[in-house]
Amino acid sequence: MKAAFIIGHGGNEVVKVRACEPVKRRPGEVLVRVEAATLNQVDLYMRNSGAGITHQLPQIMGLDAAGVIEEVDASETLLTVDQRVVIHPGITCGRCEFCQRGEGVLCTKMQLLGEHRHGTFAQWISVPAQNVFPMPQGLTFAQAAAMGVNYLTAWRMLFTKARVKPWETVLVFGIGGGVSLAAMQLAKAIGAKVIVTSREDSKLERALAMGAAHGINSKTQDVAKTVMAYTGGRGVDVVIENVGEAVWSIAMKSLVRGGRLVTCGATTGDQPPADLRRIFIRQLQILGSTHGDFSEFRALLSFIEQSGIVPVLDSEYPLDRIHEALTRLESGQQFGKIALQLMA
Template identity: 40%
Template structure:
C-alpha cells in the first residue's frame, strides 16, 4: 500500500508518500480501506518531534480518517466487512476501569493514534474496534474523515469540562482552526453568546457563519481590551484557548471574576507563566481537557452526522501532496480542516 511517512523528525521535507507494508490485523482489530483523512495541528508537532515521545520509525502520521471495513479480527463483534466507520483516536488500556464506558483519557497509558503510534494517513489502517464508530449512509467521506478529533475535543472542553451554560459569554480563540471552528458551533448550539478571534476579515466572516455573535481581528486589536469594550467592562465567562504562550495572559484578562479558561493545547508554547495574580484575585479557574470519552464522542458525532454541526473544509488534496497539506496547517492558511485522500481513491 501507499502511506504518508517519515523516518526522522524535521521540517516538511522529511515527509514522503510511498510504499509501506499493509498492516496485519490483530484479533481485536479492524482493517479499514481509508476513503478520506484529515490533518490536525498535532501532525505538525509529531513531525517536528515531541519531547518524551519516541516513535517507531518510519512513522505514519494522522489521527482522523473514515473508510470501509474490509476485514475483521476473530474477536471483533461490533463491525463486519462493508461497514462505514470513522476513527476515534484516543487509546487506553488499564482494564475495566478505563473501558469504553469509562474515561480512557485518565488512563496511565492513554495515547493517541497518529501521535504516539502509527496513524492513518495511508490507503489502509488496522484499528482496534473500540476506536471506531459507525458512519451513517449519506455522510460524505470528507465530513466523516475530518470531524472526529476536533469536535470531540471541543465538545469535552465546553460541555463536560467547562460546564457551559445557556446565556454565558464565551470567547473562542483561533476560530479558524479545527478545534476553534468546532468550538464556535458548539458554543452557539449550547445557547452561549459567542465571541471569536481570527487573523483576517475573511476568517472572521466564516466564524460568523459558524455562529459567532462578535468577532475580533487579533492582528489589529488586543482581544482582551476588545472583550472589555464589547462587554461593557464585564468580561466573558469562559475562554477557549488552545494557543498557549501567545494568548494566555490576555485570556485571563478577558474573564469576568469567577470565570474560567479551558485549554486543550498550546500551539505557541506551553510555558506562559502562571498569572497567579490574576487567578487568585479574580478567583479564576484554568481547566485542562484532552480528547473525549467514547460516550462524549458518540454524542457530538451524532450531531455531525445529522448536519447540526459541520466540519468546514479549507482544502482537499491527494495524499501525495502531503507537504502542501502540512503547509496549510503550519502557515495558518484558510479556515477549517485540511482533508487528504489516498491517490488510489482519486
Template identity: 70%
Template sequence: MRAAFITGHGGNEVVEIGQRPEPVRASGEILVRMKAATLNRVDLYMRDSGAGITHQLPQIMGVDGAGIVEEVGPDEKTIKAGDRVVLHPGIVCGRCEFCQRGDQVLCVGIRYLGEHRDGTMAEFVSVPAENVFLMPENFDFAEAAALGVNHLTAWRMVFTKTQVKPWETVLIFGIGGGVSLAALQLVKAIGSRAIVTSREDEKLERARALGADETINGRTEDVARRAMELTGGRGVDVVIENVGEAVWPAALRSLVRGGRIATCGATTGDNPSSDLRRLFIRQLQIFGSTAGNFSEFRDLIEFCKRGDIRPVIDSRYGLDETHAALSRLEAGEQFGKIAINIESR
C-alpha cells in the same frame, strides 16, 4: 499498501509517499480501508521532531481518519464489513484505573495513531473494535475524519470541562483553526453567545457567516478590553483557547469573576505569565483538556446526526499531495480542516 510516512525529522524532505507493509488484523481488531484523514498540528510536530513522544521510524502519519470496514472478527456484533466508519485515535489499555472508570483519555498507556504508532494516512489501518464508530450518514469521509481530533477535543472542552450553558458568553481564540471552529459550532448549536478572535479580518468575516455574534481582531485591537466592552464591563463566562503563551494574559483578563477557561494547546509557547492574584481573587477556574473519551465521541456523533453541525473543510488534497497540504497547515492559511483523500490503487 501506499502511505505517507516520516523517515526522520526535519521538513517535508523526511515525508515520503510510498509502500509500507499492510497491517494484519489481530484478534479483537477491525481492519479499515481508509478513505480520508485530516491534518492536525501534531502532524507537523511529529515531522519536525516528535520530541517527548515515543515512536519508531519510519512511521505512518495521520491521527484521525474515516473509511470502510474491510474485515472484522467472528465475535464482532456491532460493526460489519462494508460499514462507513470513523476512528477514535486513542488506543488504550482498558485495565488502568482511568479506563475502568470510563475516562479512557487519561489512560496511563494511551497510544495515539500517528504519534506512538502508525497512523491513518494509509490505505489500511487495523485498530481495536472499541475505536471504531459508525459515522454520520450525511457526512462525507473527510467531514467524518475531522470529528476524531478537533471536534472531539472541542466537545470535551465545551460540554465536559467548562459545561457551557445556552445563556452564557464564550470567547474563542484563534478562529480558523479546527478546534476553534468546532467550538464555535458547538457553542452556537446550543444557543450561547460567541465572541471570536483572529489576526485576519477575512477569517473573522467567515466566522460571522458561521454564526459568531462578535469578532475581535487581535492584531489591531486589545482583546481583553474589547471583550469587556462587548459584555458591558462584566467579562465572558468561558474562554476556549489553544494558542497558549501569546494570548494567556488577555484570556484571563477577559473572564468574569468565577469564569472558566479551557486550554488544549500551546502553539505560541507553553510558559505564559502567571497572574496568580487575579486567579485566586477572582476565583477563576482553569481546565486542561485534550481529545475525549469513547462515550464523548459517541455523544458527538449522535449530536452530528441531528444535522446541527458539519465540520468545515478548508481544502482537499490527494495522498500524493501531502507535502503541499502540510505546507498549507504550517503557513496557517487554512480556515477549517485540511483533508487528505486516500484512494486505493
C-alpha cells in the same frame, strides 16, 4: 498499499509516500479501508521533532480517519463489513485505574495513532473494535474524519470541562484553526453566544457569516477591552484557547468573575505568567483538556447527526500531494480542516 511515512525529522523532505506491506488484522480488531483523513498540528510536530513522544522511525503519520470496514471478527455484533465508520485515535490499555473508572482519555499507557504507533495516512488500518464508530449520516468521509481529533477535543473542552450553558458567552481564540472552528460551531449549536478572535479580517468575516456573535481582530484591537465593551463590562463566561503564552493574560482579563478558561495547547509557549492574584480574587477556574474518551466521542457523533453541523473543510489533497497539504497547514492561512483523500 500506499502510506505517508516520516523517515526522520526536519521539513517535508522527511515525509515520504511509498508502498508498504498490507495491514494484517488481528483478532479483536477491525480492518478499515481509509477513504479520508485530516491533518492536525501534531502531524507537523511529529515531522519536525516528535520530541517527548515515544516513537520509532519510519512511522506512518496521521491521527484521524473515516472509511469503510473490510474485515471484522465473525463474533462482532456492533460493526459490519461495508459499514462507514470513523476512528477514535486513542488506543487505551483498559486496565489502569483511569481506564477502570471509565476515563480512558487519562490512560497511563495511551498510544495515539500517528504518534506512538502507525497512523491513518495509509490506505488501510487495523485498530481495536472499541476505537471504531458508525459514521454520522450526511457527511463526506473527509468531514467525518475531522470528528476524531478537533471536534472531539472541542466537545470535551466545552461540555465536559467548561460545562457551557445555552445562555452563556464563550470567547474562542484563533478562529480558522480546527479546534477553534469546532468550538464555535458546537457552542453556537446549543444556543451560546460566541465571540471569536483572529489576526485576519477575512477569517472574522467568515466566522460571522457562520453565526459568531462578534469578531475581534487581535492584531489591530485590544481583545480584553473589546470583550468588556461588548459584554457591558461583565466579561465572558468561558474562554476556549489553544495558543498559550501569547494570549494568556488577555484571556484571563476577558473572564467574568468565576469564569472558566479551558486550554488544550501552547503553540506560542507554555510558561505564561500565572497571575495568581487575579485567579484567586476573581475565583477563576483554569481547566486543562486533551482529546476525549469513547463516551464523549459517541455523544459528539450523535450530536453532529442530530444538529446537522457540517465540519468546515479548507482544502482536500490526494495522498501523493501531502507536502502541499503540510505546507498549507504550516502557513496558518487555512480556515477549517485540511483533508487527505487516501483512495484518490
